[in-house]
Amino acid sequence: MVVFALLACTVCGAQSKSEAAQSAAPYTVSEGNKVDTNTLQGWKTWRAxxxxxxxxxxxxxMVGPSLVDSLKKLSKDDFHKxxxxxxxxxxxxNFGGSDMMQKNWQNLYGYLKGRSDGKIQPGHVYPAEK
Structure with missing residues (x-):
């Protein structure tokens, strides 16, 4: 009986951690292409x-590496650098001298992380409905 209780607590803890990881994502997406304001700004930075x-x-x-693959292992700090x-x-x-990149690198990271995680589909993204 004690083993069952411990196992149940472990499963509950795993679900909580999974939910926490999802809420900690640097993007919000629905339907694969409707994103929050910051992620949309990241996509716009990508385009600009x-x-x-x-x-x-x-x-x-293409010429450069796949960012879908790279963002699976690249930390946010390494991305910034x-x-x-x-x-x-x-x-x-280097894009250190770009005002747009200075203001939006975290948004760009969020967009690319969403692509890497398979949550944001390729192509045009749109503002999430409020």
Missing amino acids: MACERCHGAQQEG IMMEGRIDKGMP
């Missing part, structure tokens, strides 16, 4: 900075 030239229109790589400093030796320019 023409990131698809190297990373592909669906973020799955790459955006601001670039990886010049690999052809990635």
